[in-house]
Amino acid sequence: MKKKVFLAFLGLLVIVGVLGGIKFLQIGRMTSKGQFAPPPATVTTATAQSAAWESRLPAVGSLEAVQGVTVTAEISGKVVSIAFDPGANVQPGDLLLQQDISSETAQLRSEEATLALKKANHDRAKELRAENVVTQAAYDQARAEFEQAQAAIDNIRSVIAKKTIRAPFAGRLGIRLINLGQNLEAGEPIVSLQAMDPVFVNFSLPQSQIAQIELGLAVRITTDTLPGDVIEGRITAINPQVEADTRNLRIQATVDNRQERLRPGMFVDVDVILPEQNDVLAIPTTAVLYAPYSDSVFIVEKTSADKGGKDELVLRQQLVRLGAQRGDYIAVLAGLQKGEEIVSTGVFKYRNGQNVVVDNTLAPEFSLSPKPEDR
Numbered sequence: 001m002k003k004k005v006f007l008a009f010l011g012l013l014v015i016v017g018v019l020g021g022i023k024f025l026q027i028g029r030m031t032s033k034g035q036f037a038p039p040p041a042t043v044t045t046a047t048a049q050s051a052a053w054e055s056r057l058p059a060v061g062s063l064e065a066v067q068g069v070t071v072t073a074e075i076s077g078k079v080v081s082i083a084f085d086p087g088a089n090v091q092p093g094d095l096l097l098q099q100d101i102s103s104e105t106a107q108l109r110s111e112e113a114t115l116a117l118k119k120a121n122h123d124r125a126k127e128l129r130a131e132n133v134v135t136q137a138a139y140d141q142a143r144a145e146f147e148q149a150q151a152a153i154d155n156i157r158s159v160i161a162k163k164t165i166r167a168p169f170a171g172r173l174g175i176r177l178i179n180l181g182q183n184l185e186a187g188e189p190i191v192s193l194q195a196m197d198p199v200f201v202n203f204s205l206p207q208s209q210i211a212q213i214e215l216g217l218a219v220r221i222t223t224d225t226l227p228g229d230v231i232e233g234r235i236t237a238i239n240p241q242v243e244a245d246t247r248n249l250r251i252q253a254t255v256d257n258r259q260e261r262l263r264p265g266m267f268v269d270v271d272v273i274l275p276e277q278n279d280v281l282a283i284p285t286t287a288v289l290y291a292p293y294s295d296s297v298f299i300v301e302k303t304s305a306d307k308g309g310k311d312e313l314v315l316r317q318q319l320v321r322l323g324a325q326r327g328d329y330i331a332v333l334a335g336l337q338k339g340e341e342i343v344s345t346g347v348f349k350y351r352n353g354q355n356v357v358v359d360n361t362l363a364p365e366f367s368l369s370p371k372p373e374d375r
Contacts, residue, residue, distance in 0.1 A: 040355035044363040046344035055274035061203030065264040067195040073184040074162040090167040099163035115149040122146035171195040197257045204248035218273040280331035298343040317352040328366035
């Protein structure tokens, strides 16, 4: 029995040895022929091209109304009438609010009656003085009383005008801050009034860029409130002095706002467009492999094959120094030459020295002014 078990075990070892030897020989032949080399990766490519880009000075600005004010009460009084709707457009002189003027109206009627009497006395004294019937002192007294009566009426009318609050300029009203029947104190806010078209854009630039700034330069305004929209304007004011604490120069531009899409107080991105252009070497931003130590790209190069073989394409990782970005492109300041072919997408998947094949049938289109579709 033991002999049979031993022979069976020996036979099993022989079979395993034969199979292992066959597999070893097969692996050796495949390795000698290079069949274990990974297949080349498929890449999309782009060519480093020279381009002329407009020069820009970027900044962050805030919007301000050309005319903006919080309408307040000049003198105290009770609100008897509110003549505006919150958010409405108004014209100069439109009635906004009426305070109680019943007391002033009664005083005005009394003073008008007094004025009529003083005027009659003045006219009579003037005629009598011409005939030398009354003295000069009597005439002067009558004239003074007449003028005092006129001043009293002007004073009452001034109080009535201050309690009749009107729009000082054309613009859009904000949220109402008072209620009917409320007793307003002097200086108490009533409603915000902002002129919406045009609007000012206030921003600052470092003193090193002062020589490049002048009145009339074009500016472009963008904001995340209006994605994809670019609003143009012009520099209309430059502060005469540099701010001592920041060494920045305050600048003001004016932009049209006919559709009132921009609102005072908003933050915006500002680009000052300079007249000269810069020559740059541009590549797609997706071609850059960003890293903390240095950014790099993969250059596609041909390598000479052995006799009888075909030339192969391999990747060479190249460190680059980057500049400004425009749309889908970024400028390369150093590390790359015009006309070199680089991998344009998916660069994080590749390594230095990797074999590749180029297939640009599915390569994306790159643009200096991309307009992504709404999702």
